[in-house]
Amino acid sequence: MRPLSFWNNAAEKPGWQARLLAPIGALYASATAKRLKKPARFTADVPVLCIGNINAGGTGKTPTTIALLQRLQTRGIDAHVVTRGYGGSIEGPIQVDEREHKASETGDEPLLLAAFGPTWVAKDRAEGAKAAQQAGAEIILMDDGFQNPDLTKDASIVVVDARRGFGNGRCIPAGPLREPVDVGLKRAGLVLSIGGESAQAQFSNAWGAKIASPHAKGQLKPLETGMDWTGTSFLAFAGIGYPEKFFNTLRGLGATLLQTHALDDHQPLTTSLLARLDADANRLGAQLVTTEKDAVRLPRDYRYRVLTLPVRLELQDWSEIDSLLDRLLAKKNAP
Known part of the structure; x- marks a missing residue:
């Protein structure tokens, strides 16, 4: 599920939607607090x-x-x-x-x-x-x-x-x-x-x-891979918590993004979805690119067709x- 738009702005005062939903949010917080009071079932001998x-x-x-x-x-x-x-x-x-x-x-x-x-x-x-x-x-x-x-x-x-x-x-x-x-x-x-x-x-x-x-x-x-991101047009897709961060990283490397697709976090990369992305890329003359986390969900016959941008902390x-x-x-x- 993509985050609601009024979640995204850091340190801004809650808007009317947030105020309307505040009682439900309080219940959610209360349930979390109650769950955390439960005793641990296992304490490891290692940290x-x-x-x-x-x-x-x-x-x-x-x-x-x-x-x-x-x-x-x-x-x-x-x-x-x-x-x-x-x-x-x-x-x-x-x-x-x-x-x-x-x-x-x-x-x-x-x-x-x-x-x-x-x-x-x-x-x-x-x-x-x-x-x-x-x-x-x-x-x-x-x-x-x-x-x-x-x-x-x-x-x-x-x-x-x-x-x-x-x-x-x-x-x-x-x-x-x-x-x-x-x-x-x-x-x-x-x-x-x-x-x-x-x-x-x-x-x-x-x-x-x-x-x-x-x-x-x-x-x-981005991990240095020797890839020149400036000479190719891309169709980028990402099913992570904050896809725009990935798209901005590509832009920061000089990549031209002709189209971006923000998928749900952990969204399955079905054959029909990939066929649609592949068709769009072919129509635009673009190379498909995604994240490391998304790449491990690709079917094996797609992995050689989609570039991956690895990042490290x-x-x-x-x-x-x-x-x-x-x-x-x-x-x-x-x-």
Whole structure:
């Protein structure tokens, strides 16, 4: 489902639609708070770091998880990811094999994450953590699940898109939030805002006063592949939380976008949809291009026909995140 238009403007006063839906949003927030009071069903013997959000999708959790996996790997730490596998048919827990599994089985994000490190799909996150621990995980990265109480979290990173911030500050359906900002941030061990310099300044001005935890800043940047994006016309499509971010990244590389298609997050790439996109591209004389997350949902016979733009999270200063990781690892290794 595409976000409602009145969700998207950072730190703006709620409009009449949001005010009208506020009572339902209050009920949603109350249900979240009630769920969080439930006791955890499993506490792992290794650290559990949740990479979550307060917003409903589109903040950059997957690139953050990839960056953390790689950061820990450089330190010789065996990190495993546990994820629910949204949209997949597998109940789990099962370790994802990107060569064998399909996105329809595991969900798209687990298939992408599995290319970077051990990744477990489990509808029941507590069972997923048990499986990861038994397989030798030294730290578990819990992809999403900030509002899920089943698994004890040793710390949580709240990821937020700096440009969009926390929107109008209201809970679903009156706004983009799963819970009130003040409530969610109390449980955050660290806030990671993702965006360029101007977006970071905008976020700090709007929301900085509410952040009591350490605050790290990062930016998603295209991976250097040697591709010249300026010499070709493109038809771009994306089924992610915030497709316009992907389209703007392409434009920033000098790409000419003759047509863009914002699909629903995790939307299945059916044969009929792809045939329609392919026909439009042929008619326009354009090359199809999509995101890494969408690419893993492509049928195999389409993968050679669609270009992919990979992006990676870059931080100028890792000190706050490194300190958090040090505390987690030291805590669990203490006698």
